[in-house]
Amino acid sequence: MPVTQFDTKEKYRYQNGFDSHLESEAIKGALPIGQNSPQKPPYGLYAEKLSGTAFTAPRHENKQTWLYRILPSCAHPPYQPSPSPPASSDDADATAQWAKGEKLHYIPNQLRWDPFDHDESKHLDFVSGLRLVAGAGDPVVKQGLGMFVYAAGRSMDDKSAFYSADGDLLIVAQEGDLDIRTEFGWLLVRPMEIAVIPRGVKYQVHLPSGPVRGYALELYQGHFVLPELGPIGSNGLANPRDFQPPVACFSEDCGATASEGGGRYTVTVKFNNALFQTEQAHTPFDVVAWHGNYYPFKYDLGRFNTIGTISYDHPDPSIFTVLSAPSSVAGTAVADFVIFPPRWLVGEDTFRPPYYHRNTMSEFMGLIKGGYDAKRGGSGGFVPGGASLHNVMSGHGPDAASHEGAREAELKPVKVGEGSCAFMFESSLMMGVSEWGLRTCKKVQEGYSEESWGGVVTHWKRPEDKEVRSHLLE
Numbered sequence: 376m377p378v379t380q381f382d383t384k385e386k387y388r389y390q391n392g393f394d395s396h397l398e399s400e401a402i403k404g405a406l407p408i409g410q411n412s413p414q415k416p417p418y419g420l421y422a423e424k425l426s427g428t429a430f431t432a433p434r435h436e437n438k439q440t441w442l443y444r445i446l447p448s449c450a451h452p453p454y455q456p457s458p459s460p461p462a463s464s465d466d467a468d469a470t471a472q473w474a475k476g477e478k479l480h481y482i483p484n485q486l487r488w489d490p491f492d493h494d495e496s497k498h499l500d501f502v503s504g505l506r507l508v509a510g511a512g513d514p515v516v517k518q519g520l521g522m523f524v525y526a527a528g529r530s531m532d533d534k535s536a537f538y539s540a541d542g543d544l545l546i547v548a549q550e551g552d553l554d555i556r557t558e559f560g561w562l563l564v565r566p567m568e569i570a571v572i573p574r575g576v577k578y579q580v581h582l583p584s585g586p587v588r589g590y591a592l593e594l595y596q597g598h599f600v601l602p603e604l605g606p607i608g609s610n611g612l613a614n615p616r617d618f619q620p621p622v623a624c625f626s627e628d629c630g631a632t633a634s635e636g637g638g639r640y641t642v643t644v645k646f647n648n649a650l651f652q653t654e655q656a657h658t659p660f661d662v663v664a665w666h667g668n669y670y671p672f673k674y675d676l677g678r679f680n681t682i683g684t685i686s687y688d689h690p691d692p693s694i695f696t697v698l699s700a701p702s703s704v705a706g707t708a709v710a711d712f713v714i715f716p717p718r719w720l721v722g723e724d725t726f727r728p729p730y731y732h733r734n735t736m737s738e739f740m741g742l743i744k745g746g747y748d749a750k751r752g753g754s755g756g757f758v759p760g761g762a763s764l765h766n767v768m769s770g771h772g773p774d775a776a777s778h779e780g781a782r783e784a785e786l787k788p789v790k791v792g793e794g795s796c797a798f799m800f801e802s803s804l805m806m807g808v809s810e811w812g813l814r815t816c817k818k819v820q821e822g823y824s825e826e827s828w829g830g831v832v833t834h835w836k837r838p839e840d841k842e843v844r845s846h847l848l849e
């Protein structure tokens with residue numbers, strides 16, 4: 376039985392593997408045997424290669440997939456600049472993010488945002504509901520990244536598709552399910568799950584459970600890898616087999632030629648942070664089979680094998696890295712995706728929350744659910760759907776109350792983060808904040824720094840103080 380868009384039973388079957396060479400056929404025999412490009416591929420399909428790296432990239436980095444589809448992707452009328460800004464009923468500046476060359480604001484202050492708005496208007500879909508919050512670099516030279524939030528109240532049109540030429544998109548679902556139809560098959564991405572849609576892959580996002588909100592990171596350079604495990608050994612953190620790419624699933628909505636079909640599929644592309652559109656007569660979701668190692672996938676954060684100290688001191692958060700996008704400097708990431716899942720704290724004689732910190736890397740944090748052990752929750756705090764940014768060398772750490780609590784806490788084993796999950800996009804690059812992120816969204820918490828650290832208490836004692844001297848004489 377072919378797996379078509381109508382066959383829901385088959386829709387959510389997945390394969391397993393990270394950076395594996397996989398293959399999937401919705402119709403048995405659709406993949407050519409022993410070669411990629413036969414004179415006449417099976418079932419009259421077209422063979423099309425999708426390259427995720429240069430042809431000549433080293434073998435261990437080389438990424439490509441062969442797609443076997445009813446019509447080739449090139450068969451479309453020319454793209455035009457997106458005729459109207461992404462639909463938004465309530466936010467005139469919402470499209471600023473798409474404008475090429477938008478000025479980013481570089482500021483050393485700690486920033487924190489209240490939860491970003493939902494799409495009350497129900498006018499926004501996943502694409503028009505994407506907002507750039509912060510970023511660095513430039514898609515033109517394939518360097519850097521963009522950090523986004525999304526809020527959407529309606530599904531993308533059944534006859535629409537989106538792809539980004541700018542980079543791989545890591546999606547962190549925070550509220551609501553994303554039913555993502557890709558050229559490679561379907562992915563259901565729920566809160567506490569993530570997905571990565573590689574550069575160039577076309578997709579369409581449906582909202583089966585209602586409005587959605589979440590975070591996303593677009594990587595303008597390279598691809599995500601699993602972090603090295605070093606002395607941890609051969610298992611732990613995110614295990615490769617828990618990454619789930621889809622199985623092939625196609626629609627046949629194509630005419631006798633590429634331009635004769637009756638369909639009107641709107642394809643939108645994000646190209647250098649500007650949107651372009653075309654309308655084609657045939658579905659872009661016509662891939663009957665594929666094989667390769669360049670594919671979209673999802674990952675359930677609940678499967679993360681969290682590791683921590685069983686003796687003393689707070690380890691660096693790099694032990695919580697799910698995925699990393701390396702730069703050319705060893706051990707230095709363009710972006711790390713790090714999570715803070717529920718875990719046992721047993722450290723002895725240890726200040727257990729995150730230490731006070733100034734980092735050469737920038738730290739953008741979000742909260743999927745629950746709370747975070749070094750930050751106050753509740754209104755005005757660090758709460759689900761909100762975010763914080765501690766840029767290059769901006770001091771941060773537990774707020775005064777968390778610090779005092781942790782100083783005095785009885786150090787018995789405790790489980791922290793039960794029912795919660797914070798995450799961090801950590802980058803070696805200095806983050807610029809978009810106009811939308813700084814002003815238009817109206818979510819920046821004015822008093823963040825003062826509220827958090829204004830009340831940090833001095834515990835300093837001079838050497839001649841009685842208490843210190845008696846301690847030294849002991």
Ligand SMILES: O=C(O)Cc1cc(O)ccc1O
Binds near residue numbers: 691692729738771799
């Ligand atoms: O809360 C943060 O700032 C992130 C963070 C977490 C941690 O466990 C150690 C260092 C660090 O920067």
Ligand SMILES: [Fe+2]
Binds near residue numbers: 732734
């Ligand atoms: Fe930090």
